[in-house]
Amino acid sequence: MSAAPALAPPTAAPGPARSPRLGWCAVLAVTLGIFCIVTTEILPIGLLTDIGADFHVSDGTAGLMMTVPGLLAAVAAPTVTVATARLDRRLMLGALTLLLALANVLAALAPVYWPVLVSRVLVGITIGGFWSIGAGLADRLVRPESARRATAVIFSAVPLGSVLGVPAGTFLGELAGWRAAFLTMGVLTAVVFALLQLLLPPLPAVRITRLSVLRAMCRSGHTCIALLTTFLIVLAHFGAYTYVTPFLRQVTQVGPGTITLFLLAYGAAGVLGNFLGGAAVTRRPHATFGAAACLLAAATLLLPVLGHRPLGAVALLLVWGTAYGAVPVSSQAWFTRSAPHTTEAASVLFTASFQATISLGSLIGGVVVDRTSASAVMTCGGAVAVLMALVVWVHFARRVEWP
Secondary structure, three states: OOOOHHHOOOOOOOOOOOOHHHHHHHHHHHHHHHHHHHHHHHHHHHHHHHHHHHHOOOHHHHOHHHHHHHHHHHHHHHHHHHHOOOOOHHHHHHHHHHHHHHHHHHHHHOOOHHHHHHHHHHHHHHHHHHHHHHOOOHHHHOOHHHHHHHHHHHHOHHHHHHHHHHHHHHHHHHHHOHHHHHHHHHHHHHHHHHHHHHHOOOOOOOOOOOHHHHHHHHOOHHHHHHHHHHHHHHHHHHHHHOOHHHHHHHHHOOOHHHHHHHHHHHHHHHHHHHHHHHHHOOOOHHHHHHHHHHHHHHHHHHHHHHOOOHHHHHHHHHHHHHHHHOHHHHHHHHHHHHOOOOHHHHHHHHHHHHHHHHHHHHHHHHHHHHHOOHHHHHHHHHHHHHHHHHHHHHHHHOOOOOO
């Protein structure tokens, strides 16, 4: 398993006194927590058309289910992390996991559309808090020499949510209705809560993240570049990917079962991209992030041209999945390189910027798809990805030194 050394935060506390096996079990529990978060966040992508039809709303309005959690997560990442800076991190992860379980159950039982949006507010709070805290815990759960690999395992939950969570949720939604998918996620999240309480050791706060630290980071030119590149690539991806199901139904003209298989193939490619990106980003951060942007641009720009046939659509989804799989690990690496001595603060900015842009991307994509077409959304996403690749190239050409 390839790790991303740039992602590993510097050790701020002595290695865990527990056995290595228990440490790795704790890592897996955190990974499952992030898997539930990622799956819940992007689950509406595979069910968008069905949910919209059930509540008699357009695809763009149904896309608010992606906009709302991203917006709330961007606010919650710094707010929750700073407000709870002195609390035990295990306690915080448990409370946020229970909140996620409640959100899934609320969505499953919603009689009208607005309670679904309320549930997505709860999802956003969970994303912001859990990600900011959990993404930097590897060095407190396993021994220092294993921290880099443990971080890669935790981040593998992102593509796994696409590989297993979204296709499985889409399939379950076709069999038993979209509500069954959310209810199942609620039960699974409750199980993860129990695992976190059983397997995680006490995790008293050792790195106090203050607003002054975040403000200082935002004044750094290196952090500004990390923010800009993350903004552009996430805007490109989620502006387009949120509406991939309408595209496959309207343009490729494939049925729900085929869409599930296509999303599964996309997610499998994402796992590959995650570990390829994690292995490469330490040695070649510019080339890795730039290549991901170029591949994403190529896939989205070509989909309106080649995506009319199922073979062309699935081939481009494989390219897209591989490209996006490298994005979270590359973005986090850039933030960590920009602020190597304040890793929890770096995680906060990474989470806030990532989630705010998910919200903006899905919102803009919804406006475009309602006023034009699903093909136009893909073209717009590709154009933004090209711009991001140019920013990375300029940064590389200036030979800027990392801190």
